[in-house]
Amino acid sequence: MIAVIGSGIVGSLIAREINKYIEDVFIFEARNGIGTGVTKGNSGIIHGGYDDTPGSLRSELCYKGNKLYDEISQELSVEVKRVGSHVVALNDEELKAIDELEERAIQNGVKEYEILDKAELLEMEPNLNKSALKSFYCPIAGVTEPWEVAMQASKSVEINGGKVLKNKKLVEVKKKDNKFELFFEDGSSYIADLVINVAGLYADEIAKLFGDEVPYIFPVKGEYYLLGKDVKYANSVIFPTPSKLTKGCLVVPTVDGGYLAGPTAHGVKSKQDLSTTQEGLLEVKEKSLRLVPTLDFSRNVVKTFAGLRPETKEKDFHIDVGGGNVIHVSGIRSPGLTAAPAIAKYVVEYLIQEKLHINLEKRKNYINHIEKVSHLVEEDYEHWKRVIQEDPDAGEMICYCNKITKKEIKEAIKNGARTLDDVKFATRASFGECQGSFCIPKILKIISEETGLKPEEVLQNEKGSWIINSEVRAI
Ligand SMILES: Cc1cc2nc3c(=O)[nH]c(=O)nc-3n(C[C@H](O)[C@H](O)[C@H](O)COP(=O)(O)OP(=O)(O)OC[C@H]3O[C@@H](n4cnc5c(N)ncnc54)[C@H](O)[C@@H]3O)c2cc1C
Known part of the structure; x- marks a missing residue:
């Protein structure tokens, strides 16, 4: 195993590649x-691969990963919008950074870019700060919903005979001949022939369970605003010129039509500190308004949130074989989601096959294409009408903000969704402007009816996150 x-x-993408x-x-x-x-908490950008330090593993895998997203999008039925990106210079000092980016793009072998002058840039992005002088434009940059990629890749593993087990926290490892016995917090254990450690912020701690050292991981927080869909701010991803530490505070059009402003980049003590702060959000406002002055932070804010980068002093991915049949995939900070499909191939084709000398043969019965819960709102009206005739649930609107019907929610539950967040991330229900104020009770009721869970057993996400704790009036 x-x-x-x-x-x-x-x-999830590594598991799918091995599968x-x-x-x-x-x-x-x-x-x-x-x-x-x-x-779950990041900018969702498929970066162009032009700005990573030449010669680093990040630069090698980012550009390759970007290219692989066309295949990923088709095979896993996930949305990838190649909206392009601009790195914008607002003054003479910042113009130098555009030249440096061009130099890096050449070294990284990225040809898909153009340097746009003020007129060209403002024609494409009329809401930009009018002091903008130039941009480094990369048409292959895009946006996706990373959690959807992970969910669809995991689903593909299940469809192809693998297993996806939640609430399995690895706490101890014992070496057994050439194998590993893995012990989980819930008391279960499994024997594995090969282990791939892809534990994000905790990959350094997991490596230690195997007796291995990988670069120490510390959390760097990024805070964001999510803005609504009713105002058009930008057509592409808008970056400021980068600093040594980050790509800066951006304005990002999201896949479903909203906008992100952020992130900040400040080290925090805890790997669980996902709080937003007054100072952080103020910083986001100031920096993003400098790029797009029309951003409306008084009436158009949907929510604020934060994500944590698994940062290392080395600033590069550390992906290598440990002691025995274990591979550590650690330090996967930005552009980790862009690089993810290429990391999966690197692990399977290079580390497993070449470095560990494990011969693999492609399965003949492998199913490449995975369907997803359909978003009826994205179909034309006539199609939607036909679906309603076949299934009246398609005509019952549950989430008014994102226009998600009972049919889609039931499909998600059939595919394994059991919590409100499972439904939210599979369908976008409760993801809109009202953040579930109107639809959460209805979704809770549908989960309860479809699964047999009592309403008080339906969770928001993790253990203990119940919504109601005793009988209530009928919902
Ligand atoms: C603010 C911010 C902005 C970013 N923006 C971008 C961007 O625009 N583009 C881009 O390409 N990248 C971006 N990134 C980076 C990208 O989000 C990450 O590189 C990527 O999501 C890492 O994925 P992962 O699978 O390695 O980690 P994770 O998603 O953290 O997955 C690791 C999983 O391991 C599980 N786990 C941990 N410990 C255990 C254990 N003991 N047992 C079992 N399971 C365990 C965790 O619960 C978790 O689900 C950004 C990151 C941040 C924080």
Whole structure:
């Protein structure tokens, strides 16, 4: 059995890649949801690959990963919008950074870019700060919903004979001949022939369980605003010129039509500190307004949130074989979600096959294409009308903000969703402007009816996150 520890975008795509050769793949996830670690809270950008330090593993895998997203999008039925990105210079000092980016792009072998002058830039992005002088434009940059990629990749593993086990926190490892015995917090244990450690923020701690050292991981927080869909702010991802530490505070059009402003980059003590702060959000406002002055932070804010980067002093991915049949995939900070499909191939084609000398043969019965819960709102009206005739649930609107019907929610539950967050990330229900104020009771009721769980047993996400704790009036 091959064990993958962690169901983030990287772990799920690695498990899927291995599963193309071997049926017996298990994903063990500590949390009660798929892709709910670092993969849930980030900018969702498929970077162009032009600005990573030349010669680093990040630069090698980012550009390759970007290219692989067309295949990923088709095979896993996930949305990838190649909206392009601009790095914008607002003064003479920042113009130098545009030249440096061009130099890096050449060194990284990225040809898909253009340097746009003020007129060209403002024609494409009329809401930009009018002091903008130039941009480094990369048309292959895009946006996706990383948690959806992780959920679909995990689903693909299950469809192809693998197992995805939630609430399985790895706590101890014993070496047994050439194998590993893995012990989980719930008291269960499994024997694995090969283990892939893809535990995000915790990958350094997991490496220690195997007796291995990888670069120390410390959390760097990024705070964001999510803005609504009713105002058009930008057509592409808008970056400031980068600093040594980060790509800066951005304005990002999201896949479903909203906008992100952020993130900040400040070190924090705890790997669980996902709080937003007054100072952090003020910083986001100031920096993003400098790029797009029309951003409306008084009336158009949907929510604020934060994510944690698994940062290392080395600032590069550390992906290598440990002592025995274990591979550590650690330090997967930005551009980890862009690189994820390429990391999966690097692990399987280079580390497993070449470095560990494990011969793999592609399975003949492997199913490449995975369907997803359909978003009826994205179909034309005539199609939707036909679906309603076949299934009246398609005509019952549950989430008014994102226009998600009972049919889609039931489909998600049929596919394994059990918590409100499972439904939210599978369908976008409760993800809109009202943040579930109107639809959460209805979704809770549908989960309860479809699964037989009592309403008080339906969770928001993790253990203990119940919504109601005793009988209530009929909902
Ligand atoms: C603010 C911010 C912005 C970013 N923006 C971008 C961007 O725009 N583009 C880009 O390419 N990248 C971006 N990144 C980076 C990207 O989000 C990450 O590189 C990527 O999501 C990492 O995925 P992962 O699968 O390695 O980690 P995770 O998603 O954290 O997955 C690891 C999983 O392991 C599980 N786990 C941990 N310990 C155990 C255990 N003991 N047993 C079992 N399971 C365990 C966790 O619960 C988790 O689900 C950003 C990151 C942040 C924080």
